[in-house]
Amino acid sequence: MTVLRWVRRAAWSAVTVLGFLMLATSAGWLVTDGPLADREVASGPASLPIGGPFSLTDHRRRAVTEADFRGRPMAVFFGFTHCPDVCPTTLGDMTALIEALGPDADRLHWLFVSVDWERDTPEALAGYLEAFDPRIVGLSGTEAQVAQAARSFRVYYRRVPTEGGGYTMDHSASVFLLDAAGRFAGTLDSKESREVALEKVRMLASR
Amino acid sequence: MRTLLRGLAAAALALATAIPAASAQPGDVAVSGAWTRAVGATAPTAAGYMTLRNRGASPDRLVGAETPAARSVEIHEQRMEEGVMRMRPLPGGITLPPGEAVTLGPGGMHLMLVGPTRALARGERVPLTLRFERAGEIRVELSVEAAGARQPAHAGH
Numbered sequence: 001m002t003v004l005r006w007v008r009r010a011a012w013s014a015v016t017v018l019g020f021l022m023l024a025t026s027a028g029w030l031v032t033d034g035p036l037a038d039r040e041v042a043s044g045p046a047s048l049p050i051g052g053p054f055s056l057t058d059h060r061r062r063a064v065t066e067a068d069f070r071g072r073p074m075a076v077f078f079g080f081t082h083c084p085d086v087c088p089t090t091l092g093d094m095t096a097l098i099e100a101l102g103p104d105a106d107r108l109h110w111l112f113v114s115v116d117w118e119r120d121t122p123e124a125l126a127g128y129l130e131a132f133d134p135r136i137v138g139l140s141g142t143e144a145q146v147a148q149a150a151r152s153f154r155v156y157y158r159r160v161p162t163e164g165g166g167y168t169m170d171h172s173a174s175v176f177l178l179d180a181a182g183r184f185a186g187t188l189d190s191k192e193s194r195e196v197a198l199e200k201v202r203m204l205a206s207r
Numbered sequence: 208m209r210t211l212l213r214g215l216a217a218a219a220l221a222l223a224t225a226i227p228a229a230s231a232q233p234g235d236v237a238v239s240g241a242w243t244r245a246v247g248a249t250a251p252t253a254a255g256y257m258t259l260r261n262r263g264a265s266p267d268r269l270v271g272a273e274t275p276a277a278r279s280v281e282i283h284e285q286r287m288e289e290g291v292m293r294m295r296p297l298p299g300g301i302t303l304p305p306g307e308a309v310t311l312g313p314g315g316m317h318l319m320l321v322g323p324t325r326a327l328a329r330g331e332r333v334p335l336t337l338r339f340e341r342a343g344e345i346r347v348e349l350s351v352e353a354a355g356a357r358q359p360a361h362a363g364h
Contacts, residue, residue, distance in 0.1 A: 084252035084319045085285050086292045088244055092355015119251070127249030131354035156291050163296065173292040190287075190314070 050176060050184040051076075052152030055145055056113065059125035059138035066152075066182060073185065073204045074109035076176045078155045080116035080169045081128040087112075088131075090175065090190065093197065095133040100198050105135060107205045113149055114140040115157035115171050177204055235263030236303065236342040242359040243333060243349040248326040253277065255318030255335060255349055256359075258310045261303035268340040270300040274349075276333045278322030285314055300340070313357055327351045 055065045079087035098105040114120035125138030157171040175188035188197045241257035272280040282297045332348040
């Protein structure tokens with residue numbers, strides 16, 4: 001009979017251990033990846049070296065650096081004003097996000113950095129941005145300043161000559177999200193839905 | 208009876224030559240859903256979007272366009288390659304295969320209105336003349352949608 005008792009004890013111990021393991025794993029999942037996890041904005045690790053020093057002029061002719069935008073998260077897009085298609089689409093998306101966020105939109109900086117240092121003077125930027133939400137700040141600078149800003153954000157851009165002596169610009173198309181301390185917090189992609197983008201900026205604003 | 212047959216044959220021949228298969232008839236290209244987006248008075252460019260349907264039996268080609276609302280109009284394509292946006296003029300225009308529809312829209316092919324002569328305000332209509340290799344000139348009106356709109360307001364979602 002003692003043998004049976006030992007077997008029973010061993011079986012119950014096994015059940016207890018297994019139960020504990022199951023509880024621990026599911027609890028672990030709950031708080032790391034599950035519904036109780038901290039919600040992350042970033043689609044990439046915050047340690048990615050995107051975002052850094054820049055020195056540019058805004059569309060109101062004010063000289064600014066990255067330090068002027070600290071303390072609030074930011075959404076940054078690189079483009080140029082002689083861009084009839086993608087840049088207005090992105091700035092239109094930004095305007096729609098700002099409107100959807102309502103007063104919370106003021107907790108973020110919304111930046112449009114032109115990589116067209118030659119044509120995009122503060123006046124050109126101001127005129128172009130008239131069609132969009134007034135909270136979007138236009139930035140550009142000298143060739144060297146634009147190069148530095150692009151390096152800080154790991155942005156690719158290139159001037160491409162066109163027939164007739166003009167030129168167009170190739171440029172990275174993402175909107176970069178940075179937290180209030182200037183750390184990379186993800187991107188907005190032109191192909192994702194407005195709901196996804198809104199959720200990302202909403203979480204960024206609440207941080 | 209023979210005269211009647213001969214007459215019918217002649218009529219058929221006349222009809223056949225009157226409608227040579229190789230040349231486009233007015234109405235062979237149908238343009239629908241033409242729109243643009245609001246821009247400020249100093250905006251350097253604006254875009255033109257629409258659907259071109261070639262209802263004819265031969266290929267046609269959009270070769271140019273003009274509007275009193277801009278200095279000139281160029282035909283462009285936009286491509287996204289590895290996260291980089293590249294916009295290029297299409298000097299050869301846009302080919303319209305017979306029986307097919309080609310859509311110019313955000314993020315793809317578009318007309319670039321170079322140097323708008325004035326601000327384009329949401330709700331107004333902008334005249335535009337399209338030039339086709341075979342179908343000749345077609346006049347349309349672009350409806351002006353919100354700045355940066357992804358589609359015309361009346362399009363399905």
